[in-house]
Amino acid sequence: MSDFTPLRSVLYMPSSNAKALEKAKTLPVDAVIFDLEDAVAPDAKPAAREAAAAAVSSGEYGRRTLTIRVNGLGTEWHDDDLAAAAQAGPAGVVVPKVNSADEVRGLVAALEKAGAPDHTKLWAMVETPQAIFDVRELAAASDRLAVLVMGTNDLVKELYAEHVPGRAPLLTSLSLSLLAARAAGIAIVDGVYNDVKDTDGFLAECRQGREMGFDGKTLIHPGQIEGANEAFAPSERAVEDARGILQAWEDGKGSGVVTYNGKMVENLHVESAQRTLAIHDAVRALED
Numbered sequence: 001m002s003d004f005t006p007l008r009s010v011l012y013m014p015s016s017n018a019k020a021l022e023k024a025k026t027l028p029v030d031a032v033i034f035d036l037e038d039a040v041a042p043d044a045k046p047a048a049r050e051a052a053a054a055a056v057s058s059g060e061y062g063r064r065t066l067t068i069r070v071n072g073l074g075t076e077w078h079d080d081d082l083a084a085a086a087q088a089g090p091a092g093v094v095v096p097k098v099n100s101a102d103e104v105r106g107l108v109a110a111l112e113k114a115g116a117p118d119h120t121k122l123w124a125m126v127e128t129p130q131a132i133f134d135v136r137e138l139a140a141a142s143d144r145l146a147v148l149v150m151g152t153n154d155l156v157k158e159l160y161a162e163h164v165p166g167r168a169p170l171l172t173s174l175s176l177s178l179l180a181a182r183a184a185g186i187a188i189v190d191g192v193y194n195d196v197k198d199t200d201g202f203l204a205e206c207r208q209g210r211e212m213g214f215d216g217k218t219l220i221h222p223g224q225i226e227g228a229n230e231a232f233a234p235s236e237r238a239v240e241d242a243r244g245i246l247q248a249w250e251d252g253k254g255s256g257v258v259t260y261n262g263k264m265v266e267n268l269h270v271e272s273a274q275r276t277l278a279i280h281d282a283v284r285a286l287e288d
């Protein structure tokens with residue numbers, strides 16, 4: 001876990017919005033998605049592409065993980081977007097509506113052909129019924145695939161579902177994607193919450209995402225960053241418990257099972273505690 005990169009808060013911004021691009025340089029966000037897809041009107045796409053590439057190359061975003069979301073496979077903008085993103089060399093190229101393992105392999109080949117540096121990974125958006133059915137193979141299709149990104153707006157649209165508190169219509173898709181990411185050993189971030197003024201609803205969805213196991217949440221507004229950063233970082237209590245578990249394990253060296261605060265501790269709990277502390281250390285390192 002030493003090279004763990006926090007992805008608690010992953011903020012989309014339209015690459016056509018110069019003010020938002022500027023503002024992101026000061027926001028306490030773990031990662032930025034410079035968007036060329038849904039948030040950018042067709043006639044603004046060429047200029048947005050240039051702005052996104054320039055932002056990535058600028059060196060002005062500090063420790064933030066930078067990514068560019070290109071337009072999807074089969075669109076008139078995809079090839080030019082992918083070439084520009086590969087040349088700019090962000091941490092991730094986010095591709096919407098990836099449907100299958102074959103598409104992942106094709107995208108990785110295209111990135112390599114376009115000269116993307118080794119550190120530029122593929123982030124695949126899972127947001128169609130076909131992707132959900134193929135998500136296990138999709139997530140394991142390439143070592144260059146680093147992150148799954150849930151596209152819950154498109155999923156709701158494709159399922160003819162509704163956005164409801166608790167997200168019952170999406171739970172199967174969220175859970176299958178999460179299982180696939182964990183089986184493949186890659187990161188996964190939850191979808192966006194559209195109502196930027198509904199703080200309670202947003203925080204409830206962050207808690208749900210955290211409890212399910214997501215690494216973080218994609219966001220659409222700066223006002224959502226603080227809540228996501230807090231929800232997806234280990235709480236003080238969790239850090240204290242993790243340290244206590246490690247101490248109890250150390251004290252009981254040699255026994256296969258000990259207790260901490262009256263609860264059973266086995267090797268698997270020790271591994272979880274170590275993970276909690278590694279995430280805590282990585283988050284602290286960002287904040288220093």
Ligand SMILES: CC(C)(COP(=O)(O)OP(=O)(O)OC[C@H]1O[C@@H](n2cnc3c(N)ncnc32)[C@H](O)[C@@H]1OP(=O)(O)O)[C@@H](O)C(=O)NCCC(=O)NCCSC(=O)C[C@H](O)C(=O)O
Binds near residue numbers: 014
């Ligand atoms: C949703 C918004 C259109 C709201 O914009 P606005 O009304 O301008 O908000 P505010 O006036 O409250 O903004 C306050 C300040 O913050 C800046 N700002 C706003 N949003 C962002 C942002 N995303 N990144 C950076 N900075 C931002 C404003 O410029 C104001 O700055 P200042 O005046 O200096 O204080 C808007 O928030 C927005 O456009 N959000 C992003 C929308 C987007 O990217 N959508 C596409 C991705 S969502 C999606 O499609 C996921 C997936 O594919 C799926 O299917 O689910």
Ligand SMILES: [Mg+2]
Binds near residue numbers: 038127151152153154
């Ligand atoms: Mg989408």
